[in-house]
Amino acid sequence: MLAGIxxxxxxxxxxxxxxxxxxxxxxxxxxxxxEVDGLAVLGVMGEADRLTEAERDNVVCAFRAALPDGLxxxxxxxxxxxxxxxxxxxxxxxxGADALLISPPRVQDDGVxxxxxxxxxxxxxxxxxxxxYPESTxxxxxxxxxxxxxxxxxxxxxxxxxxxxxxxxxxRIRSLAGEGFGIFGALGGLxxxxxxxxxxxxxxxxxxxxxxxxxxxxxxxxxxAEEAADLFFGMLPLIRFEFQPGFGVPLRKATLMARGAIxxxxxxxxxxxxxxxxxxxxxxxxxxxxxxxxxxRDAAAPAR
Numbered sequence: 001m002l003a004g005i006x007x008x009x010x011x012x013x014x015x016x017x018x019x020x021x022x023x024x025x026x027x028x029x030x031x032x033x034x035e036v037d038g039l040a041v042l043g044v045m046g047e048a049d050r051l052t053e054a055e056r057d058n059v060v061c062a063f064r065a066a067l068p069d070g071l072x073x074x075x076x077x078x079x080x081x082x083x084x085x086x087x088x089x090x091x092x093x094x095x096g097a098d099a100l101l102i103s104p105p106r107v108q109d110d111g112v113x114x115x116x117x118x119x120x121x122x123x124x125x126x127x128x129x130x131x132x133y134p135e136s137t138x139x140x141x142x143x144x145x146x147x148x149x150x151x152x153x154x155x156x157x158x159x160x161x162x163x164x165x166x167x168x169x170x171x172r173i174r175s176l177a178g179e180g181f182g183i184f185g186a187l188g189g190l191x192x193x194x195x196x197x198x199x200x201x202x203x204x205x206x207x208x209x210x211x212x213x214x215x216x217x218x219x220x221x222x223x224x225a226e227e228a229a230d231l232f233f234g235m236l237p238l239i240r241f242e243f244q245p246g247f248g249v250p251l252r253k254a255t256l257m258a259r260g261a262i263x264x265x266x267x268x269x270x271x272x273x274x275x276x277x278x279x280x281x282x283x284x285x286x287x288x289x290x291x292x293x294x295x296x297r298d299a300a301a302p303a304r
Contacts (some may be wrong), residue, residue: 001036002099002129002202003201003202004203005217006036006037006040006074006202007036007206008043008204010249011038011048011051014264021062022300024059024062025174030259030260032067034210036071036210037072039067039071040074040101040280041063042101044136045248045252046059049069050271057091060095060097064095064096072098073096074097074210075092076100077089077097077101078103078131080121085105089120090123091227097126100127101125101129102130102135104117104131104137104140105204107139114145117156124135125155128158129158129160130156130158130160130162132162133160140153143176146173146177149269158182158183159163160180160184161288170195170198170200174199179199183200185205188242188248189241192205193216193220196217196228197220207252210244212235231294234294236283238285238289241282248270249267250273250274251279253266
């Protein structure tokens, strides 16, 4: 079972835009030191659609080699076509993936979705995380369809839920599918506490301070409700700012660079860096949360 905190991590590039394998090593060590339960790569944060097939394979290999024993690797393996998704899934598993994060094809048809995931499930032997993110995928999953996927498709075992309002959807999915269907909270962590309270048992998102999510998860699991709420309400300003559409990847890369996890905040064209005003506003939030005790004093803010 996948449970706990699985950061969606960016793909680090050097100043020339080439994949930075050394930064993959340091970022993996950085995440492991913060006691996450695994990593998710080649998601939206990983700029997978801006990588060649060979580069995607290299990214998976580098993360697998760097990841300590006992931590799971979830790999994005979606594609527009079913055959391409099957091929990507097989490659990811051959290279060391423990589970697959698979987005649906852009066809709003329940029969197509069922056939798509069924064919992938027949071709692989590994847990599948269905990516329910309409803003990115352009399609909608009803709670009933997700429950049916879990019930009828052998390897569909989880959903990464990013269809707000997420809380009521968590309730509905659990009522139809039961507790065995694993629900990942996501959306930058915007509703992480409420999702955990409703029965999500894991979080998969790109927040640049994963130790806060680890602490939140543990406080919730230990029934320390007031402490969990205090932490969550304290970190929300940073979650909110990081999750701005169009800015999430560069802001998180800038923060991870400042924290020593990666060497460069470079993104792939046409993605670009955050402007200086936005970075200054981010530094202000980090300084405020540090003063309030929500962040460790050694947690660096993006440099000027």
